Each structure stands twice: as C-alpha cells, then as structure tokens.
Amino acid sequence: xxxxxxxxxxxxxxxxxxxxxxxxxxxxxxxxxxxxxxxxxxxxxxxxxxxxxxxxxxxxxxxxxxxxxxxxxxxxxxxxxxxxxxxxxxxxxxxxxxxxxxxxxxxxxxxxxxxxxxxxxxxxxxxxxxxxxxxxxxxxxxxxxxxxxxxxxxxxxxxxxxxxxxxxxxxxxxxxxxxxxxxxxxxxxxxxxxxxxxxxxxxxxxxxxxxxxxxxxxxxxxxxxxxxxxxxxxxxxxxxxxxxxxxxxxxxxxxxxxxxxxxxxxxxxxxxxxxxxxxxxxxxxxxxxxxxxxxxxxxxxxxxxxxxxxxxxxxxxxxxxxxxxxxxxxxxxxxxxxxxxx
Numbered sequence: 011x012x013x014x015x016x017x018x019x020x021x022x023x024x025x026x027x028x029x030x031x032x033x034x035x036x037x038x039x040x041x042x043x044x045x046x047x048x049x050x051x052x053x054x055x056x057x058x059x060x061x062x063x064x065x066x067x068x069x070x071x072x073x074x075x076x077x078x079x080x081x082x083x084x085x086x087x088x089x090x091x092x093x094x095x096x097x098x099x100x101x102x103x104x105x106x107x108x109x110x111x112x113x114x115x116x117x118x119x120x121x122x123x124x125x126x127x128x129x130x131x132x133x134x135x136x137x138x139x140x141x142x143x144x145x146x147x148x149x150x151x152x153x154x155x156x157x158x159x160x161x162x163x164x165x166x167x168x169x170x171x172x173x174x175x176x177x178x179x180x181x182x183x184x185x186x187x188x189x190x191x192x193x194x195x196x197x198x199x200x201x202x203x204x205x206x207x208x209x210x211x212x213x214x215x216x217x218x219x220x221x222x223x224x225x226x227x228x229x230x231x232x233x234x235x236x237x238x239x240x241x242x243x244x245x246x247x248x249x250x251x252x253x254x255x256x257x258x259x260x261x262x263x264x265x266x267x268x269x270x271x272x273x274x275x276x277x278x279x280x281x282x283x284x285x286x287x288x289x290x291x292x293x294x295x296x297x298x299x300x301x302x303x304x305x306x307x308x309x310x311x312x313x314x315x316x317x318x319x320x321x322x323x324x325x326x327x328x329x330x331x332x333x334x335x336x337x338x339x340x341x342x343x344x345x346x347x348x349x350x351x352x
Contacts, residue, residue, distance in 0.1 A: 030136060036100075038096075038097050039095065055083055056114060057117070059112065060078055061110035061134075063108075066096065067097040069096045102140075105138070106142070107144055144340075145331050146300055146329065149175045150171075151327060158288075161286045162287055163225075163287075165221065166202075166222075168198075169225050169290065170205035171201030171352065173237060174204035179207075188206060191219055192219050192221060210236045224284040224285075226282050227282070228281035231262045231281075243264075244260055250263070251277060262279055268296075291322050291327075292322040294326065300325050301321055301322050301324075302320070302322050302340070328345060329346040329348045
C-alpha cells in the first residue's frame with residue numbers, strides 16, 4: 011500500500027508499505043508523531059479512522075472503537091517523538107481495486123494548538139483477484155517513427171496531456187487557450203487547456219505556458235501534489251539537503267515519503283533537473299498504483315525487455331487487461347486496442 015495524502019502535518023503521519031495489498035491480508039501500520047515544533051501538553055490523543063472493510067487484530071496501547079482506534083498520549087513535550095502501531099485484517103472487497111481513505115488526527119485540550127495542522131489523510135489501494143481482470147488504459151504514446159525515446163526529456167506539454175488523459179477530461183474545441191503560446195490546432199492544446207483548467211498547471215508571468223520546455227523534477231512533483239490534493243506544509247522529517255529554500259520543498263518531501271518521488275544515492279533530489287520520459291512514466295505509475303506490466307511483448311524497438319523501465323513503459327503505453335500479482339506487479343491477460351483522443 012502507498013499512502014496518498016490529502017493533507018500533511020508537521021506533527022503526525024502514517025508511513026506504510028508502498029505496494030497495493032490483497033484482500034484478506036494482514037497489514038502492519040505505524041502512526042508516527044513528532045513534536046519538534048511544539049508540545050501537545052494536555053490530554054493529547056491520536057485518532058486513526060479506519061475503512062469499513064478492515065478489522066483490528068492488534069493495537070499497541072490504543073482503544074478500539076467501531077470505526078477507529080484512539081491512543082491517549084497524555085503530555086507530549088516539545089522535542090519528543092513516538093510511534094503507535096496497529097495490525098489490521100482486510101476483509102472481502104466489493105470490486106477488483108479499491109482506494110480507501112485513512113485519516114490520523116492528533117488533538118489536545120490546549121487551546122493554543124492549531125488542530126488543522128495535525129491531520130494526515132492518506133489514500134490506500136487494495137485489490138482482489140476474485141473479480142477477474144483489471145483494466146488499465148494507456149496515457150502516453152510513442153513517436154511517429156515507432157520509438158518511445160525513453161531518455162528524451164519529457165516536456166511540460168506531454169505531462170499536461172498525460173494528466174488530462176488520466177482524469178478522462180473532455181475537450182471542447184471552443185474553449186479558449188489561456189496562454190499566448192498555446193494555439194488552436196496544435197497537438198498539445200487540448201491537454202494543456204484541460205490540465206490548467208483542472209488546477210494542475212500554471213503558466214508563467216509573461217502569459218506563456220512554454221509547452222516544449224522540459225519539465226523539471228520539482229515541477230512534476232508539484233503537478234502530482236495538486237493531483238493528490240496535498241497541502242503545502244512543512245514535513246515531519248526532511249530527507250533532501252538540496253531542497254532548503256526551494257519553492258516546492260514541502261510538496262517534494264511529502265510525495266517522497268509515499269514512494270512516488272525518489273532521490274539520488276548522494277542524498278540529493280535535484281529539483282531543477284530534467285526528467286526523461288521513462289523516469290516520468292515510472293513516477294506516474296507509482297502514483298496510480300500501476301505496473302510494472304509483465305508477460306507482454308515489446309512495443310518499441312528502443313525499449314527492450316531487458317531495460318529497467320520496460321514494464322513501466324509498457325504499462326503506460328498499452329491499454330490492457332491484467333491480473334495483479336502478489337508483488338504488486340501486473341501480468342497481462344490481453345491487449346485492448348484503443349486510440350487516445352488527444
């Protein structure tokens with residue numbers, strides 16, 4: 011399972027595994043609390059709200075209620091940190107894939123505490139193979155020469171089109187473009203207009219979108235954060251030294267802990283670096299709990315089956331029916347032939 015925050019907090023979050031979980035599985039969760047900014051002084055407690063299809067198997071010091079677990083913390087001094095654990099048993103699902111919201115909230119009787127800053131809402135993915143095949147639709151295509159061009163820098167226009175397709179947005183040709191450099195009749199105009207209207211993209215101060223400009227790692231992180239509904243708040247833990255003072259630092263840290271955005275071996279994130287097309291689809295597949303796709307043929311001569319990104323590229327470019335494997339990957343059952351509208 012991967013957390014999908016609907017809002018962050020400087021005080022509390024729930025780090026959980028990064029793969030979808032099958033029904034009937036037992037899942038270990040840990041609610042982590044940090045009081046580095048301030049204390050939670052009087053009758054502090056954590057409430058973890060649970061989806062209806064889970065049963066509490068074991069809880070570390072908490073009280074089980076009908077649809078939640080509550081931990082009484084007492085006084086939690088500034089500088090303190092702690093962890094509360096819980097084991098859940100998943101029940102039968104009513105569909106092949108199901109996203110569920112899990113919310114952890116810390117409260118206290120101290121009236122000075124800003125309670126709106128102390129909630130972490132996370133979106134989880136569960137799956138069942140009892141319903142047969144799951145269906146995923148392609149969201150990116152190759153080039154007219156038949157190649158995917160995996161190491162080419164992905165552009166702002168390409169990312170806008172991808173997210174408009176993921177959201178299944180309909181384009182009305184009469185919609186005016188809000189940007190001086192996005193003209194009617196260009197391949198990227200529908201995606202840019204729709205993604206901007208959905209609040210995922212902003213243009214530049216000069217009124218341009220710069221569609222052919224490579225997108226940076228920070229810019230893609232911001233698009234993903236907006237897609238997820240994240241709030242720009244300082245994280246409990248910071249992982250990347252090169253983000254200090256960067257406009258997207260908080261959002262990058264939040265999506266990093268979900269496993270969607272990863273850093274480099276030297277401990278940096280390189281927010282202003284460009285992304286390749288294969289890196290971009292890998293990040294987006296993580297966001298969507300999709301792939302890598304296995305048991306499939308190569309679609310592009312420049313992405314062979316032994317390339318690290320093969321399963322991620324095939325997942326993103328090929329509409330297909332599949333079954334979910336225990337490791338979270340997908341095994342193709344059949345290809346679905348369909349065209350992209352834009």
